Amino acid sequence: MPELPEVETTVRGLARYLEGERIARVTLNRADLRRPFPPDLVQVLTGARVTGLGRRAKYGLIHSDREQTMVFHLGMSGRWRIEPEAPDRHDHLVLETGSGYVLALNDARRFGSVDLVPTAALDTWNAFAALGPEPLGDGLTPGHLHRAFAGRLAPIKQLLLDQTIVAGLGNIYVCEALFRSGIRPDKPAGRVSRAALARLVPAIQDVLGESIAAGGSTIRDYAQPNGELGYFAASWQVYGREGEACSCGAPVLRRVQGGRSTFWCRKCQK
DNA sequence: CTAGAGTCCTGCCCGC
DNA sequence: TGCGGGCAGGACTCTA
Structure with a gap:
């Protein structure tokens, strides 16, 4: 959850x-x-x-x-x-x-x-x-990601799940942030441009901030402690939407990376 | 160092 | 209705 x-x-x-x-x-x-x-x-x-x-x-x-x-x-x-x-x-x-x-x-x-x-x-x-910076703090910057990704061939999707690079992201919000910033999840991290990283940082911060404001994402068993359901799941644009139409009209795709499902749009993410 | 596979555990959903 | 397979928000350990 x-x-x-x-x-x-x-x-x-x-x-x-x-x-x-x-x-x-x-x-x-x-x-x-x-x-x-x-x-x-x-x-x-x-x-x-x-x-x-x-x-x-x-x-x-x-x-x-x-x-x-x-x-x-x-x-x-x-x-x-x-x-x-x-x-x-x-x-x-x-x-x-x-x-x-x-x-x-x-x-x-x-x-x-x-x-x-x-x-x-x-x-x-x-x-x-060993944890990396908090994504909602001052430490997460395009420069930080650029340094952390330098020389790395692993897909950016997998490195964003590495808590020593950024602390707190998981499968849902990585998929959503990559979609929002138009970055292919399988792109080698070290080859992502500075311009793309400059889009990624605010995309991460926005998606996390919006989710917190919505009380989180309720899936299966998750509810806020008071029993209220978080309603951010309704705002997912790609996660869990395999086969549905992306906002561009192309189908949302799913593939497995590092044993985890990745959801993305071939047309919107380059 | 990096990358990839396997592991932990229960529950739910789908297809047969 | 029952059963098997696949899948799930995470992170650790082991191997190459």
Whole structure:
């Protein structure tokens, strides 16, 4: 489910229930997701106060007054359920707040993860240290991409999914940003012109910004934590639209790159 | 270093 | 209605 806009939407939704709240109870329903839960997770979080929430790339951050931050990644199928009406077999971690709110981290495929990281050391934490710039921050520039792509023969589609080059993009928004900027997904990254990169950067920022404003893209199981559906999926121009007509009239194509589906228009993307 | 394939896991949808 | 195959928003590990 979750690329940057969905994680951002999730974090904003969680903040309404967690910001400033004390965590009264922590329940773990299994020992691991992709990795084991931190052994001291329950002990550290129980009784802690949430001092703020944040996001880095596709990771959500729950800062606590224990000087530890709970870092969660939603993988492919992760989501938070707020005040669930009934328990679900994939609710793996459940938080109850001092005000009585119940928040469940639900992840059917269990590709997600939860870590506990000293808040002061977040930037140097292993998983964060190697991440590329935030696409909505100052660090993503045509020059940055030009340097990162220099000499690379891999298709630009695949390099944009590399979190060490840009942090937070996933399959949907890469397809959409390449379409918006008129770049073929199979073009060797090192051969994409400066002019095209100068179109790509704002295309990435626009598509992410528009999606966040729409509450993210709801597919299958994703909903915002409050249960509302994000409606950006209705704005996809190529993703998931194989065989449909592009705005130019040509059919949207699908091909597999690096094991992932790419959707694109042969006529609009050169 | 780079590139490509395989792996983790469950659920849903489609065709037979 | 049941069953098998393919596919899914991610990221890691292994091999060449």
